[in-house]
Amino acid sequence: MIEFPPGLLLILGALPVPFLRGPLRGIWMLALPVAAFALLYSLPDGNHFPISAFGQELELLRVDALSRVFGYVFIIAIFLGVIYSLHVRAVEEHVSGLIYAGAAIGAVFVGDLVSLFVYWELTAIASVFLILARRTPEALAASMRYLIIQVGSGVLLLAGLIVRWHETGSIEFGHIGIDGAGGVLILLAFGIKAAFPLLHNWLQDAYPQATPTGTVLLSAFTTKLAIYALARGYAGTEELIWIGVTMTAFPIFFAVIENDLRKVLAYSLNNQLGFMVVGVGIGTELALNGAAAHAFTHIIYKSLLFMSMGAVLHRTGTVLATELGGLYKSMPFTTVFCIIGGASISAFPLFSGFVSKSMILSAAAHEEYYFTWLVLLFASAGVFHHSGIKIPFFAFFAHDSGKRPKEAPLNMLIAMGLASILCIGIGVWPSALYAILPFDVDFRPYTDSHVLAQVQLLFFSALAFTVLIRTGLYPPELRCTNLDTDWLYRRLGRRLLVRITSAAGAVQARFYGALNRRGQRFLLQLYRHHGPQGVLARTWPTGSMVLWVALLLFAYLFLYFLDIF
Template sequence: MLAWLQNPGWILIGAGLIQPLLPYRLRAGLLVAAPAAAGAWLWSLPRPTLVTAELLGYTLTPLRLDPLAFVFALIFLIAAGLCGLFMLRVRGRLEPAASLVYAGAAVAAVLAGDLITLFVYWETTALASVLVILANGPGTYRVSLRYFLIQVTSGLLLMAGAIAYIRVTGDPGFGAIGLQGLAGWLIFLAFGIKAAFPFLHNWLQNAYPAASPTGTVVLSAFTTKLAIYALARGYAGTDILIPIGAVMTAFPIFYAVIENDLRRVLAYSLNNQLGFMVVGVGIGTELSLNGTAAHAFTHILYKALLFMTMGAVLLRAGTVKGSELGGLYKSMPWTAAFCIVGAASISAFPLFSGFISKSLILSATAYQGAWIVWLVLLFASAGVFHHSGIKIPFFAFFAHDSGIRCREAPWNMLLAMGITAVLCIGLGCYPDPLYAILPYAVDYEPYTGGHVLTQMQLLLFSALAFTVLMRTGIYPPELRSVNLDFDWIYRRALPAAAAAARNATVSARGETIDTLCRLGDRAGHYLGRAFSAQGLLARTTATSGMVAWVSLLLAAYLLFYYL
């Protein structure tokens, strides 16, 4: 048991379990103190560290700290601390406690060195995260149920794949897996669900905007990035990830442009950014894996910052619909400024954090000669600036004046947003501390004339396109609407098709039974006539005639038997 408790994630899990029992001030203190304590413990551990334990005849690894695990565990703990500060004033007991357990399970999963331990924490993140959503009230029940079913499906696939993998190899260790055999494909699909692969992504857009203003920030940080870590650990260099990631970067752009709910816009842009990381894992070189780890690090920060700003807007204005907002910079100037920092970071402006991480992946793609994928990534970079870099701050804080006048965000939210914004700018201006902890040695300079010029041209032309579309009235207006995504297939089309098939089956069964009844009645009528006193079978027949009938029946039987 002591071997498992050496994992720093257990500090957060333990804090989350006892938190509901404490008075409000102690509960609020734990939200910040627990991540700080876990971070100090993580930093004090030597790298590499390997802790093993025997269970049921297998050698498990409750703690494996190497450079790849360290990067993800560190940013998870930083995110947990910032989320805790952001939700400091939440009076409810469920959401803060579930958030701590959720973050702790994610940290513990990153530091797990075997598939069995990974599965336990994988399912713990699913259970805790669904409680984060449910904490927003009974109106989230249906969304939470769908989310939970999808997350549990991912866990079941991971369990089945792990069992198959251990039976083949005899070793539960979590390392390079690949797509050889059924086990590899099952585990790959489990990771793909949590990474929101195309056609498996709608749980993200459905669940994240359903959470509370604070809960959405927590959800944005852990689940999908845990899946990216798992892919980097088990499937680095798997070619199929390159086209999957390229599609992930491109298709959300079209939905984000027409989406009215700004938190759903951010959820689609989350898909877009995950695609860059998946491409980096698929390329599998040291530069691309460094890019994946760095981009996960910076993405957690600037995406959390953007969700924080929209959470603050929802808290104060009561809505995040683009059609209902505008002019909020007058009431919430600090929130507007922090939103612009997050928008510049996700758009990869030079001197902001997204630039120093995304350029690693773009360069790795170009070095591999994957020019079509590189062009797709460039298109996706322009698209994310279009819908997250411009649309989010423009329609929320500027655009037309909606007439909404409200108070600025609470002090703890402003402090959390301010710290996150400072990190986004600091890493963008001075990336060396991040580069120093990446899995491989970094020999890369993001601020070259070519990198900066290419990115600025891309951003300026994207801004010009947005301006022209807005001025000419071509840009899709912000309307109250419901956009159909792939989930329409399994939420509407498949149930409707199943209902139609069931109704057709019931109708066909009724008609079949009626037909058989009519045939039975007719057969009974003819048999009654045949066996009646005046019927055919009541007549006297000559012996020779009976012999002929028996011979015919015997011949027919033999014919059917031998055929």
């Protein structure tokens, strides 16, 4: 048995990719996640790869039930992502995708905060190339904003771990909590990547700017790594419930009025993270199982949804709702896969979201967080509204745009098909997923009352959509920009910066102006005396020289006689 970190396998495996050509490259890239999966499957629980450095133990491969769930789903995500992007020729996208996935998987299996920090920053740096590869000015600008915020999260993590090291003498990545300053800093670092309210907007800003294939990978790793880290370090931290509740509710309002369908998905991704954060905050076995299970199902159905919109973008060059409609006529398979993703995120019975989200809702009700439970229920109806209905409706149905793009490429269809099979498979047979959760599962999703309650909620939410559309009350899709917290740095911050720099520039100009004038005057003086016409630059006749010397000597003699010296 080989004991090697599966994340490192992907990172090292990415390096030869640029030198491989044709089908060999595809086969190699598909073999990597398969090998990583087999490796993880063969690893027993425990700490396999300890390294001693600067008097601390670095644990590069700690396998336990919690890391295993996230490890498996991350490997599935990169496998699907590789299939989905097989047609892409740009090699930098493949390499950065594999390194990004490897870094996320590596981070899940480390047992200390220093190693976590290294992988944490690597996910940021590797993933930015997936946005840059779009090669538009907007993508370039968004990728730089993304990079600054992601690296900033890493810097906070580093600061937090140093403070915590000082406080506790340990860099172990176990339960952290918010008792010390280090814990608060680390929570903030995790919170940025988990897209906590007000720290969230990098997600909606950057993800819609990435390439069709890049967004699929982005949607899987960064935020769920943060959820894993929260579950590891902050389980049962009650503040997270309130943060999570806010996260489930406010993004869906933005999703309703957003025109860019991949941005709609980014808002709904934010909302889904809220469910997981609530689960972590409640912190009971059922809630943590729910958070892990929901991360697992969510990665697959969210990838599926981003894949379907990526296929539309690939074929039509746009994902603006105003430009689309009627695509079901020429992209029927993509339509069906998108609807399966929509049904899964909406937690329809027999689809994957149902068997995971219901655990979190039940945990909230069990622990008598009734307000939380009500908001989660509202958010469930809301997510169906914008992800389950709005996405497929405006892309594939609604008013016919007249566009008849070709069906998605075969590799995209295969990836979407496999993701759909997983969505339905987990929904129908949840026991396999439940078997790998961190705690023993004593939860039955398919009871009469659970199923009926969910079906009623969803069908009446669909009814609301239908009534609003047919009465014309539904807001029309508009080509516009909707402000979010990115306004603070893209407009207000920029304006302030421009104002400050122009004020500073004026002061600088005055200073240098004065300096310049003085300098010029000095130079003029110098010129007057020493220039070609200057008194001191004249060539003196020898006679006048002698006269001056004689005069000087005379003066000296005179003074000598006066007995001054």
